[in-house]
Amino acid sequence: MSPKALDYESLNENVKKVAYAVRGELYLRASELQKEGKKIIFTNVGNPHALGQKPLTFPRQVIALCQAPFLLDDPNVGLVFPADAIARAKHYLSLTTGGLGAYSDSRGLPGIRNEVAEFIGRRDGYPSNPELIFLTDGASKGVMQILNTIIRDDKDGILVPVPQYPLYSAAISLFGGSLVPYYLEETANWGLDINNLRQSVAQARFKGITVRAMVIINPGNPTGQCLSISNLKELLRFCFQEDLVLLADEVYQQNIYQDERPFISARKILLDMGPPISKEVQLVSFHTVSKGYWGECGQRGGYFEMTNIPPQSVEEIYKVASISLSPNVPGQIFLGLMVNPPKPGDISYLKFATESKAVLNSLRRRAHMMTDGFNSCRNVVCNFTEGAMYSFPQIRLPPKAIEAAKKAGKVPDVFYCLKLLEATGISTVPGSGFGQKEGVFHLRTTILPAEEDMPAIMSSFKKFNDEFMEQYEDHKGYSRI
Amino acid sequence: MSPKALDYESLNENVKKVAYAVRGELYLRASELQKEGKKIIFTNVGNPHALGQKPLTFPRQVIALCQAPFLLDDPNVGLVFPADAIARAKHYLSLTTGGLGAYSDSRGLPGIRNEVAEFIGRRDGYPSNPELIFLTDGASKGVMQILNTIIRDDKDGILVPVPQYPLYSAAISLFGGSLVPYYLEETANWGLDINNLRQSVAQARFKGITVRAMVIINPGNPTGQCLSISNLKELLRFCFQEDLVLLADEVYQQNIYQDERPFISARKILLDMGPPISKEVQLVSFHTVSKGYWGECGQRGGYFEMTNIPPQSVEEIYKVASISLSPNVPGQIFLGLMVNPPKPGDISYLKFATESKAVLNSLRRRAHMMTDGFNSCRNVVCNFTEGAMYSFPQIRLPPKAIEAAKKAGKVPDVFYCLKLLEATGISTVPGSGFGQKEGVFHLRTTILPAEEDMPAIMSSFKKFNDEFMEQYEDHKGYSRI
Structure with missing residues (x-):
C-alpha cells in the first residue's frame, strides 16, 4: 500500500529537515524523567516564571480588569485594585472594539x-x-x-x-x-x-x-x-x-x-x-x-x-x-x-519600579554566580553573560569522553548533557543545537533558576562535571596540555 | 540598482499569490471610511464581540483570577468573585508551572x-x-x-x-x-x-x-x-x-x-x-x-x-x-x-446557562431574520443559515450592472459590495473571495449584528439593493426571465 499523506515517508521534506534542539532530545528525556518523579531544573528555555519569577503586579492587575470588564462597575473593585490600574484598564478597553x-x-x-x-x-x-x-x-x-x-x-x-x-x-x-x-x-x-x-x-x-x-x-x-x-x-x-x-x-x-x-x-x-x-x-x-x-x-x-x-x-x-x-x-x-509602564507619581509606580529592579538586579547577580561557577569547574571556560538570559560555557571534553559518546551513538555534547541531566536533574541544551566550531563543545543554560537555589545548582553541576572529567580523563589528557 | 530582498519584486512568490478577501479590498475601504467618521457595520469577519456580544461571565472571572493570582490571597476576593470561579482558577493555575x-x-x-x-x-x-x-x-x-x-x-x-x-x-x-x-x-x-x-x-x-x-x-x-x-x-x-x-x-x-x-x-x-x-x-x-x-x-x-x-x-x-x-x-x-463549563449545581451554573442560551437563541432568530430579509429583496435568493455564523445570499446582478463593474475595473460582486458599503456602511465580503460558479454572484455577511439592530440593517440593505437593481435593470432584464 502506498503511504498516506500524513505518513512520515510522505511529509513535506522541509518539515522533516527542521531541527529544534531547545525542545529536542534533552527536553524530551527531561520530561520523561519528570514524569517518573525526578526533580528537573528546566534551564533549557528562557522561561523565567516557570522557575519562580513572580509576575509584575501592575500589568497583571490591568489585564485582569480588561478580562473582567464587569468589575469596572462593581462598587467593591477599589478594594482589590488600585485606581491607576482601573484607569489603565479603561484606557486599553477603549482602544478595542468589543x-x-x-x-x-x-x-x-x-x-x-x-x-x-x-x-x-x-x-x-x-x-x-x-x-x-x-x-x-x-x-x-x-x-x-x-x-x-x-x-x-x-x-x-x-x-x-x-x-x-x-x-x-x-x-x-x-x-x-x-x-x-x-x-x-x-x-x-x-x-x-x-x-x-x-x-x-x-x-x-x-x-x-x-x-x-x-x-x-x-x-x-x-x-x-x-x-x-x-x-x-x-x-x-x-x-x-x-x-x-x-x-x-x-x-x-x-x-x-x-x-x-x-x-x-x-x-x-x-x-x-x-x-x-x-x-x-x-x-x-x-x-x-x-x-x-x-x-x-x-x-x-x-x-x-x-x-x-x-x-x-x-x-x-x-x-x-x-x-x-x-x-x-x-x-x-x-x-x-x-x-508604557507606570510613571513616577502614579499610585503603582513605586511598587512597579521596586519589583522590576529586583528582578533585574537579581539576574545580574545570577549572571555572575553562574559564570564564576562554571569557570571554577575542571575543563570548563565561560564568557561572562553581558546580557540576555543565558550562559554558554565551553566544555573541554577529553578524548575518552568523545569516544564513549561515539560508542553510545551520541554527539559528544549531547552525551555530556544527558549524563548531567540524569545525575543532577539540570536540563540544558547541548551546544550542537546552536552550532559551534568543529571539535569544540558547549552547553547552554539559562541564568534563571531562583537566586537562592543557584549555589546548590552550581555545586551540583561542579560535582557532576569534575567527576565526569575524572572518569574520562587519562591524566595525560586534553586539559593538561 | 538591483531590488533589495524586501522590495516587492523580490518577495517570495507564494506570499504574493496569497489572496485573503475577508480582510481584502472591502475591509480596507471600510476601515478608511471609518477613519473618515462613517459608521461601519463590520460583518466581514465572524467577530461577535466586536458587534456587541458580551463575554460569558464565568470564564472571564476565572481568567481574571488566573492573571492576577495574588487576588487569591486577598481577603476581599470573595466580594467580587464567586467561589466556584476562585476554585476553578486555582485548578487551572495548578496545571501550569509558573x-x-x-x-x-x-x-x-x-x-x-x-x-x-x-x-x-x-x-x-x-x-x-x-x-x-x-x-x-x-x-x-x-x-x-x-x-x-x-x-x-x-x-x-x-x-x-x-x-x-x-x-x-x-x-x-x-x-x-x-x-x-x-x-x-x-x-x-x-x-x-x-x-x-x-x-x-x-x-x-x-x-x-x-x-x-x-x-x-x-x-x-x-x-x-x-x-x-x-x-x-x-x-x-x-x-x-x-x-x-x-x-x-x-x-x-x-x-x-x-x-x-x-x-x-x-x-x-x-x-x-x-x-x-x-x-x-x-x-x-x-x-x-x-x-x-x-x-x-x-x-x-x-x-x-x-x-x-x-x-x-x-x-x-x-x-x-x-x-x-x-x-x-x-x-x-x-x-x-x-x-468543561460550569455544571448543574455549581454556583455559576444558572448564570452561565442563561447567558449561553441567550446568545444561541438570539443567533437562531437572527439567522431567520437575515435569510428572510435577503429573500424579500429584488434579485436576491438565500439559503437558510442552518449553522455557523454567516449568510451567503446569491445576488442576481443584471447585465448592465456587470457592465458598469467592468467599466469601473471591478469584479461584479466587488462592485456591488463596495456600493453597498458606501451607501449603508455595511461591510461584507464579495462571493468571489470564497469562490463561486462562473457568472453567479454572492456576498457573505455574518449574522452577528445585534438583534435589535437587525431590522434596520436589513431594511437599509433592502433599500440599497432594490434601488441598485432599479438603476441597473432595463426592466426586460435578468430577473424577469
Missing part, C-alpha cells in the same frame, strides 16, 4: 501600535511610524513571517550568527532556504568580526547562494554578548554594501548586566549614520514581552518594526498576517503596558 | 489537553488520547500547520469546498500547493455531492496533481449548511478509497440553528463505521473558542485532534510546533473552560 474577545486588526490594535511607536521614538530619538509596526503572538511568530516573506528557495541565504538561537535554523529549514553561518569569536567574548561575515558571504556565493538577509541577536542568545556601537556601524555598512535586509532580534534589550555597553538599537545606529545608509538599509526589528524583567512568555506578545521597507511589501506582509486574523489581544495589551 | 506567564509545552498544557480529550470522549462516545491533541493560537494556526506538513510542492492538491473560507486558499498558496475545488450545491442548500468530489479528483489527476487531503467545513463557512450523517459517511468512504487525509473544520459545532441535523463530528462517524475505514482514514479535526456562544476570537484559543496519524508524524508536528514555543496560555485556559 474588548479582549474581539479580533483586532491583523497588525494589532492601532492604539497600542501608537504606544509602541512612541516608545521606539523615545528610545531612539527618531519618531517611529505605527503603520510600520505589526504586533505578533510573541517575537518568534514575527521572525517566521518575515523569513517566509524573504525566502524563495534554497538558493536564498540568510546570514545567521553561530552559535545561534535555533529559531533561525528551524525557520529557514521550514521555509526551504539556506542558512549561511557566520561565527562569533568566543575568545573575543563572542564578538562579531566583520571579516568572518565577508568570508561567509563569499563562501555562500561560491556555492551559488544569494545572501538576502542577515540576522543579529543583540544581546546575544545563547552567547550573551552586547554589540558595541562600532560593531553595529560596521555591520550596517556591510548590509548596505551587500544589499542585505537586517533582522535585528532585540528581545533581550532590557537584559543588560554590565555598564560599558548599554543596549542601543540597530535602528538608532542606522538612523544616526545618515544617508545613503539610513535611507537604504532595510531593517526589521523584533521585541517581546517574554523577556526583560517581564518574562511574560506564556502571554505571547511581541512586535516587529520595519524601516525602509516599501509600502507594497508592507501590504504583502499585512495580507499574510491576515490569514491568522489577529494576534491575541491580551498579549497586545501586555505589550502596551511594557512600552 | 502561571500564565510561563511557556507551556508546545502542544499545550497536559492538564488542559486531558480536559479536551474527556470532552471529545463524551461528545463522540469514543475515548480520545490527549497525546494526539495539540492546543493552538486559534484554529487557523492549526490548519496552517497541518497544511504545511502535508504540502510538498504544487503537485500536491488539497480538496477544498467552494465556496470556501479563504483561510484554505490562502494557506495553500502560501505553502505552494494546489487547491482542488469541489463545488457545493446551492440548489440543494449547499449540500455536498459525492459525484462533484469524484469529478474534481479526476480533473486534478488529469493535470498531474496528487490529491492528498480533503477539507470539510461543518457547519459550513460561508454557506451555513450542516452535513448529514449519510453525507459524512460517503465522504469518509471516499477519503478511504482515495487515500485522503480528512481535515474537519468543526469550529462552528455549537452554532446550529435547526433541529433536523444536530452537529455530529467526522470523528464519531469515522469510528462508527468500523474497520477498515475507522483504522485507516487519517483525520485531523479543528475546534476553537472563537465561535459558538463564546465568540472569544481575540483570545486565540484552539486545538486540533489527530486520528490514525502515525506517532512519527505526530513527533514531526510537535517539533514544528516547538519553533514558536507555546500557544498563548490564557487561550488554553479558555479552551479548558469551554470543554
